[in-house]
Amino acid sequence: xxxxxxxxxxxxxxxxxxxxxxxxxxxxxxxxxxxxxxxxxxxxxxxxxxxxxxxxxxxxxxxxxxxxxxxxxxxxxxxxxxxxxxxxxxxxxxxxxxxxxxxxxxxxxxxxxxxxxxxxxxxxxxxxxxxxxxxxxxxxxxxxxxxxxxxxxxxxxxxxxxxxxxxxxxxxxxxxxxxxxxxxxxxxxxxxxxxxxxxxxxxxxxxxxxxxxxxxxxxxxxxxxxxxxxxxxxxxxxxxxxxxxxxxxxxxxxxxxxxxxxxxxxxxxxxxxxxxxxxxxxxxxxxxxxxxxxxxxxxxxxxxxxxxxxxxxxxxxxxxxxxxxxxxxxxxxxxxxxxxxxxxxxxxxxxxxxxxxxxxxxxxxxxxxxxxxxxxxxxxxxxxxxxxxxxxxxxxxxxxxxxxxxxxxx
Numbered sequence: 001x002x003x004x005x006x007x008x009x010x011x012x013x014x015x016x017x018x019x020x021x022x023x024x025x026x027x028x029x030x031x032x033x034x035x036x037x038x039x040x041x042x043x044x045x046x047x048x049x050x051x052x053x054x055x056x057x058x059x060x061x062x063x064x065x066x067x068x069x070x071x072x073x074x075x076x077x078x079x080x081x082x083x084x085x086x087x088x089x090x091x092x093x094x095x096x097x098x099x100x101x102x103x104x105x106x107x108x109x110x111x112x113x114x115x116x117x118x119x120x121x122x123x124x125x126x127x128x129x130x131x132x133x134x135x136x137x138x139x140x141x142x143x144x145x146x147x148x149x150x151x152x153x154x155x156x157x158x159x160x161x162x163x164x165x166x167x168x169x170x171x172x173x174x175x176x177x178x179x180x181x182x183x184x185x186x187x188x189x190x191x192x193x194x195x196x197x198x199x200x201x202x203x204x205x206x207x208x209x210x211x212x213x214x215x216x217x218x219x220x221x222x223x224x225x226x227x228x229x230x231x232x233x234x235x236x237x238x239x240x241x242x243x244x245x246x247x248x249x250x251x252x253x254x255x256x257x258x259x260x261x262x263x264x265x266x267x268x269x270x271x272x273x274x275x276x277x278x279x280x281x282x283x284x285x286x287x288x289x290x291x292x293x294x295x296x297x298x299x300x301x302x303x304x305x306x307x308x309x310x311x312x313x314x315x316x317x318x319x320x321x322x323x324x325x326x327x328x329x330x331x332x333x334x335x336x337x338x339x340x341x342x343x344x345x346x347x348x349x350x351x352x353x354x355x356x357x358x359x360x361x362x363x364x365x366x367x368x369x370x371x372x373x374x375x376x377x378x379x380x381x382x383x384x385x386x387x388x389x390x391x392x393x394x395x396x397x398x399x400x401x402x403x404x405x406x407x408x409x410x
Contacts, residue, residue: 001341003310003314003338004338004341004342010306011306011342013302014299014302014303014306014342014346015342015343015345015346015349016299016346017295017296017298017299017300017301017302017303017346018296018299018300018303018342018343018345018346018347018350018383018386018387019299019346019347019349019350019353020295020299020350020353021293021295021296021297021298021299021346021350021379021382021383022296022346022347022350022351022353022354022379022380022382022383023350023351023353023354023357023379024291024295024354025293025295025296025354025375025378025379025382026350026351026354026355026357026358026371026375026376026379027354027357027358027361028291029285029371029372029375029378030354030357030358030369030370030371030372030375031358031361031367031369032281032284032285033281033285033369033370033371033372033375034358034362034367034368034369034370035284035367035368036280036281036284036285037368037370038368049238049239049240049241049242049245049271050124050125050236050237050238050239050245050269050270051090051236051237051239051245051248051249051252051267051268051269052234052235052236052237052267052268052269052270053075053079053083053234053235053236053237053252053256053265053266053267053268054075054233054234054235054265054266054267054268055073055074055075055230055232055233055234055264055265056073056074056263056264056265056266057071057073057074057228057264058071058073058262058263058264071227071228071229072228072229072230073228073229073230073262073264074230074231074232074233074264074265075230075231075232075233075234075235075256075265076231076232077095077231077232078259079232079235079255079256079259080093080095080232080235082255082259083235083237083252083255084237086251086255087237087248087251087252089239089240089241089244089247089248090237090238090239090240090248091238091239091240092120092123092124092237092238093235093236093237093238094117094118094120094121094124094235094236094238095117095118095206095232095234095235096115096116096117096121096232096233096234096235096236097115097116097117097206097209097210097230097231097232097233097234098113098114098115098116098230098233098234099114099115099116099170099171099204099209099213100114101114101170101171101213102170102171103153103168103169103170103202104168104169105157105158105166105167105168105169108156108157110153110156110157110200112150112152112153112200112201112202113200113201113202114170114201114202114203114204114209115201115202115203115204116203116204116205116206116208116209116210116213117135117203117205117206118135118140118205118206119134119135119136119137119139119140121134121135121203121236122134122135123238124236124238125236127181127182128181128182129148129179129180129181129182130151130154130179130180130181130182131154131162131163131164131179131180132148132163132164132177132178132179132180133148133178133179134148134178134179134181134203135148135178135179135203135204135205139178139205139208140205140206140207141207143205143207143208143211144205144208145173145174145175145176145204145208146175146176146177146178146204146205146208147168147170147175147176147177147178147202147203147204148177148178148179148180148181148202148203148204149163149168149177149179149180149181149201149202149203150180150181150183150200150201150202150203151180151181151182151183152183152200153200153201153202154177154180156200163177163180164177164178164179164180165177168202170202170204171212171213172212173212175204181201181203215229215230215231237252242271245269245271246269246271246272249267249269249272252267253267293382296379296382296383296386297386299343299346299383299386300343300386300387300389300390301390303339303342303343303386303387303390303391304390304391304393304394306342307335307338307339307390307391307394307395308393308394308397310335310338310394311335311394311397311398314398315401316407318331318398318401319401319403319404319405319407320407322401322403323403323407328399328400329399331395331398331399331401332395332396332398332399333395334395334398335391335394335395335398335399336388336391336392336395338391339387339388339390339391339394339395340384340387340388340391342387343383343384343386343387343388343391344383344384344387346383347379347380347383347384348380350379350380350383351376351379351380354371354375354376354379355371355376358370358371
């Protein structure tokens with residue numbers, strides 16, 4: 001310590017390389033872990049035991065020159081019944097229709113996704129009610145004009161008061177708001193409409209949607225009119241056990257492939273997405289660790305550079321110690337201890353900085369971070385190893401000096 005304190009600024013600058021290396025390892029792993037965990041949690045909220053079948057619109061190239069055309073595609077009620085009645089692992093099947101309707105409240109007009117579904121939608125998807133209630137069986141039976149708003153829609157229409165009990169207009173009909181949902185997780189090929197978030201949605205009873213809006217939807221574009229006939233836009237199948245999810249997904253793909261002439265559907269399996277997210281997390285952590293490890297490598301090179309300069313400066317001291325009976329191992333140990341002190345000091349301070357950075361990121365950027373016990377241990381272990389590895393050559397060089405030549409050194 002006495003030798004290191006003779007050159008305080010040099011020692012401080014040397015430890016900074018290790019300090020920033022250790023802190024960057026911890027911070028990057030914490031940010032990566034937090035982002036990955038949040039993504040996995042969102043996928044779990046979709047229902048890790050669900051298999052989601054969705055209608056996909058086929059290419060319009062073949063009919064792009066027609067002024068008026070009708071396009072029948074996607075899932076049908078027979079598909080719904082086949083999924084419900086064929087697979088023994090499926091415990092519940094929920095149909096969903098997407099209605100292309102404007103939604104108004106007073107003079108405000110937005111274009112959210114209007115979903116017509118049943119009361120089981122909430123249980124299958126794991127959605128959470130923020131205010132009021134969800135659609136009930138009685139609403140379905142009475143074909144009631146009630147609706148549940150997504151959080152963004154409620155905030156847009158009613159920013160300073162509760163939406164419960166208010167009236168909104170969906171297409172030509174008025175609906176009473178009975179509940180508000182927390183935001184959902186976007187999946188598959190969800191594309192946000194202009195000016196509207198992906199989680200903006202309004203849910204109405206399926207029977208009400210079929211009564212007022214039917215199965216046919218007309219889209220008018222410049223110079224043409226497109227008529228789309230889609231019976232069901234989405235079918236959500238809940239599976240009894242996680243190990244049966246791949247079986248249900250494979251069987252569902254096979255079933256739809258036999259029933260559809262064209263690929264006008266997709267199968268989304270949150271469990272598969274979760275597995276991919278975990279693999280992505282592993283790769284992401286490796287990449288971040290390697291990037292941060294470069295900082296530690298630079299710090300180690302700095303330590304070696306300083307210790308080589310120190311050996312040159314203290315050549316006469318080394319000669320005197322050897323003349324007084326010090327062995328090679330004593331000289332080598334002396335310089336190794338100095339490099340370890342530099343790397344350990346930088347590592348300990350780096351751990352503190354590395355833990356503080358994720359906290360600051362979480363506070364200022366509103367981004368989730370997770371500091372695991374492995375990250376500080378890994379970073380500190382690497383810093384000590386770097387001190388030993390990069391200190392070996394300077395120590396070896398000092399220990400192998402010729403005592404006579406060292407004593408002559410000025």
